[in-house]
Amino acid sequence: MKLNYILFLAVVVSCCNPLFGQRKGYWQQGVDYNMSIDVHEKTYQYDGQMTLKYTNNSGQPLSKVYFHLYFNAFQPGSMMDHRLTSISDPDPRMTTNLGTKEKPIYRSRIAPLTPKQIGYQKIKSLTFNGVNTTYKVDGTLLEVTLPSPIVDGTTATFQIEWNAQVPEQIRRGGRNSKEGVALSMAQWYPKMAHFDEFGWHLDEYVAREFIAPFGNFDVKINIHKDYIIGASGVLQNPNNVKGYGQNPSIKAVNNKVEWHYKAENIHDFAWAADPKFVVDSAKSNGGVNVYTVYLPKDKLSTENWKQALGLATEFFDFCSDKFGAYPWPSYTIIQGGDGGMEYGTATLITGGRNIKSLVGVIFHEAAHSWYQHLFGINETVDEWFDEGFTSYVEELAFQQLFEKKGAVDSNPVIAAYRAYYKLALSGKEEPMSLLADYYNSNYAYSNEAYNKGAVLAQQLGYIIGQENLNKTFLTFYDHWKFKHPTPNDFKRIAEEVSGINLKWYFNLFINTTRKIDYAIAEVTPNSIVLKNKSDFAMPLDVLVEYEDGSNELFYIPLREMRGEKPAENIDIYKGITRTILEDWFWTNPDYVITTGKPAKKVWIDPSQRLADIESSDNSFVR
Template sequence: MKLKFSITLLFLTVVSLAGFAQRKGYWQQGVDYTMDIDVNEKTFQYDGKMTLKYSNNSGQSLNKVFFHLYFNAFQPGSMMDERLKVIPDPDRRMMQNTGSKEKPQLQSRISTLKPNQIGYQKIKTVKFNGQDATFKEDGTILEVTLPSAIADNSSATFELTWEAQVPEQIRRSGRNSAEGVAFSMTQWYPKMAHFDEFGWHLDEYVGREFVAPFGNFDVTIHINKDYVIGSSGKLQNPSEVKGYVKNAKVKTKNNKASWHYKAENIHDFAWAADPKFVVDSAKSKGGITVYTVFLPTDATIVSNWKTALGMATDFFDFTATKFGAYPWSTYTVVQGGDGGMEYGTATLVTGGRDLKGLVGVIFHEAAHSWYQHLFGINETVDEWFDEGFTSYIEDLAYQELFLRPTARALNPIGAAYNSYYRLALSGKEEPMSLLADYYNTNFAYSTQAYSKGAVLAEQLGYIIGKENLHKTFLAFYDKWKFKHPTPNDFKRTAEEISGINLKWYFNLFLNTTRKIDYGITNISDNALTIRNNSDFAMPIDVLVTYTDGSKELFYIPLREMRGEKPAEESYSIYQGVKRTVLADWFWTKPSYTITLPKKAKEVVIDPTQRLADVKQDDNVYKP
């Protein structure tokens, strides 16, 4: 698909925040931020001013609103700190060893922060339509009681002033990262909480991610003139600051440069700053300008970033054909943070990686531009919908753009399947519909969110057909971009495209820890029997190779599907193979017998390797 820059901009102008209803009664709130930030790079503190226009489309009046104050998590005794003390497998980036190498004793890094190292956002004033509003801070949530209600179908203006201290680099945000980046400014401003059909989403910042309303951002950052910034949005004054324009005449006041950014229809804004940053850029065939902002620590690092930049532009062109056009004009990859984390039109990633690692993390975070930032998925509730589908996109792109054709796997996300199998057989699996913060282990959370979520997508293609899955992603994009869809909206789109009922699949895979396990139990000269050894029924593909060398693919739909997938001739192993559709299989019946016209030499259940069967040693028969 060839993208045109003018078309992508059109998406931003025609989609209003209220939106047209994709399901009856659909609505969403809107936010427009204007912020002015004055940074003291010596103390790692800043003063902030914000004007926020808030649009209420909820069908009810609001007497209170809430903001997130994420920096407040980086204080001893916070909920994030206490969680690190009790979870059995804490994130090691957030821990320090107070014992020996032989006998490590891990301690929360947050618990040892001194007053000049902690993070905070101290709200000084809140005005609502020009009147003082009552407010109180409660951990990482700011509760604002309004002097008068915000009526339905109306807008209100908030004015906030605050002072903040950037914490030591602990998780995502912070100062002086392990790689030497001065400022990683993510989740850094008072951010309006999300309000939707499920109510207010007031999750304390414990470690996971977020949901927020879409809006426009106009942000000005005043910082020492020697610093270079990489940021969300589009820089409005590149000739007045360092790094973006050759021989730029840096405009200063009080030894500070002012960086002015604008962004439309995003739901979070991030930036990073360092005096040693260098900037590079390239444009994709579809017209997307990709910037890289990084520390040029040695020749290998510079080379890796240069190569990764070219691959990033290819990524946006590739992904547009599979998942819909990237609708913004820029994307910025900034070195910073503690790993990789996505934000509106930008990401922060650690940069001291080999080429494979750098490309992989950029592909993953850029893929979040779809499954998170273009759809506004609620990561606190449906983490798999965000991380899992992003991992799916990442792996498809990695196979296509990074690997030689001879090195590509039949199942592009085979590693995710293997990761899911380890969890499913570990005894630590929990239902994937669990709230993201509430998993008993980080192992279960990360495997469910990243791996099992990706498996759900690829296995969906096994159920409805590879081409129908592709059509589903594009149709979902057309219907739900900029509109906070739920997993059920994706399921309904897949049902509409394929004509197949999917209630059983999404319910069992998301809400239970049931596992799939099929096996070949008996075979004779004229029949073979397959058994469901589990409590999770699935449609089955069985490829039979006869003793005369001919092949036949038997397809057994599941009764609950109320339909069947089409032939998948794009798989080379199925090309030229006779396909026989059999009577559907009941989930209430444990076994199924197939009559064979001649003697079989080999039988394989699901030769495309998309069925997430946790025990596959009985899926192949060879005499």
């Protein structure tokens, strides 16, 4: 074992100490994958062997374990297949419209797959500490009954042999994508299910996201010598394969070469392969080796990929400064899949985009390195915590690095606010705490997860102050990296940083569809009457310009906050006197500000960070 790896583990273990902000009794399971696969390119099949070491830290014995077999979703009659015909607005990438635009009749693209087109992962043998086990496959889950329990504090060894077929490219992983990528290998191996304080997470692969334990990966891929691979982790033999080494010495056996990758402390491993791939790389100022692996379609697309590579290196420096240091040595951006999807130290994205779109999707998926992969967020339960915070990070970086704005707007995610308002007024909004797969529409899911989640983050800065929000992100990183925090853990950090109680905010914004709606009801020569027209109370910033030309910012805390946000260094408030008023009770819909002199103009929240669904009555001009 290398010394630097020992030190790395020591840092990770030290962060589990309750003094560093963890819940009392916090624990997590551990996995260590060692896999070797032999790819049969012509039939799109492969044979796999795995040695998995699984460490039980749960405080209880485990008599069963579970694995995910995600490729099994791509079979006629699967839950994914049925969902595509039952949801009101199915993913167009996964369906065929047999009707018209006005009267669509959707057919799942999974339904007509032939036996040679489907995906599957078939277990050939499975042993536990050298002893045969009893197991059964149920859809995309493999249930394993153990001959003896895994005792708390011990490590068990599983040996698995399996055969798999890569499905047609329908969702994330697959063969022969629309852009011509031969193999997009996502969710391709028997993946240990996650077990934590909430029990086993046994979600069928229906549509959405994932959760898995952190672990180490040692992966060997045997494939035809003409193929080039992009993957998670660090390539161990760059001089023995195409595309990477300075002086490659490729020694093929039966026309195949072995690609060897290692990755530490990640919870998913993905790769893609194609003979036409080219590889480019650059290093960030912080030392992150960033790779792009793509198809050189034409001169413009190649130029776009090269420009995107430079911006990607800047992105990792930007995020390391604002959200915590990127802890892995590399990140690989691979053309493949059907859109954009994050994996451990890598992403699969489609490449046929203009430069703005290409950079945007790279920034989004790379931002998942923090809000998903560093924190192991349970995307199946808290999808907004993953996608929403990632969207927030993406937009901040995009405005500063791509659009070259000197200072980020007081509300950099105003577009997410507008999308949320549209959702809130559509009648289709559902509580953001809903399990990711269970939304009645993809419209509701995407706007809840991506847009309302980003609004939650930005509006939190309005409540506790932007500087406190910035500090919350960094403190959260220090306390919770390489673990599996919940939204409540983030809330607790924000409360500790700001001294403000946030239970009411997280509860109402996440668990209900209540909406914020304030109004200026009346302005007299000596007072301003405010009204809460909704059932969601918030603190208010009210900016007043008096008839004598002076300005005053009134800050009205909410009683439930049990504290106040500090004055903010925002351009629109600079040089303006700030007056802190008495708390506003949520039980009282009205509030009166006594001004003492006539007001010419009045604005509720000029920074536009308050998610008020009707802003037309938030300003007054005499």
